[in-house]
Amino acid sequence: MMETLVTQIVSVVLYFIMADIETGLRIRQKAHELFMQYGLRSVSMDDIANSLGISKKTIYQYFADKDELVDAVVDAEFTKNEGICEFDRQHSKNAVHEIFMAMDMVVEMFSTMNPSLIFDMQKYYPRAFKKFHKYKNDYLFSVIRDNVLRGISEELYRPEMNIDIISRFRVESIMIPFNPEFHTKMKYNMAEIEEEFIIHFLFGMASPKGYKTIIKYQQERINKTKDGKK
Template sequence: MVETKERIQARAMDLFMQYGIRSVSMDDIATQLGISKKTIYQYFADKNDLVMAVVDEDIKDLQDKCMDCGSSAVNAVDEIFLTMTMIQEFLRNMNPMVLYDLQKFHFEAYKKWVEHKNNFLLSSIDRNIRWGIEEGLYRPDLNITVLAKFRLESMLIPFNIEVYPPTKYNLVEVTLELLENFLFGLVTEKGYQLIVKYKQERPIHTKK
């Protein structure tokens, strides 16, 4: 039974990421899995319940990966580059409408995601900036609180389809471009040289 529930969640996650949440029905998920819709309702009360389960699992996975980036990194700039690789993989097939659909049609799940953003992600950004300053890779005069919150909110900009319509812009490229330039704004000369080194050794993405 656990395996069936996990299969439903995993397939729902794939479909939501690819097409957005609103456009994927419970019938779609059942058809994709080759099971009846009744079977899905044995595990999830309704679509809201399924979306909440998917968001919970997604948040757990993202937090685990972020912590892996932090523990594997040899310095603060390295952590950002590891994070960029992780973001590239995560957003590769993500429909920009996912966050909009979550906020508009599944607000309880959206609140759970916002809580994750405002607590875990903010703390992670704050920690990275402090680490970089201690290492002499980031400028010592940075206002950590202001910049951490700025970075946190700027994460949402690539998902604004009015600013970056999906027909003209690639979600991954916009996200990584903003993060990379944020990083350039933090660093000292020592940190800048490290960015140049990492960009040569492990390019993150290519332009269209």
């Protein structure tokens, strides 16, 4: 009898804990969706609440202010991207294939991203931007550097490259499409721009063997895109 009562109490407590976690997750996911579409500055807590059909007061039960919500969205995005990078590293056939796998994620992400997102973060949410800056300069740099080393060992990239310089170049080139002076003068969307940058980066590193490998994966990607449009 006592064990049954304890079990029931535990079940009720777990139910409310899970419901609480789910609500916080829904808020964060909706904020992410709206931030990506409209930028950080343009989206208010009222917008998020209205999109979810909840009160703004409910949001403040989970996040003290918009700064904290932006931090949570940024942290979750980093965690997700790190998981994807690790998956690509483990399941790719070679360094070039790893880049093409990553390109799928990048193109998908950039296709729904408002160009003002990073500018908004830098100007209005310095705490989140500081996290982003560290993530870019530490984690992304190490992922790219590891890929360059892998490509050299597989004889797909030229061995005479300065690994640190070329890795840092790639990290910084990620930011170019977010520059208002750049993207406002282009007729292409951010996904198209970033995809072109990635291909340029690959060909710049390629050995003769790597060049053939890039062409192979490029053609496979083109064929896949054509099949998807049928």
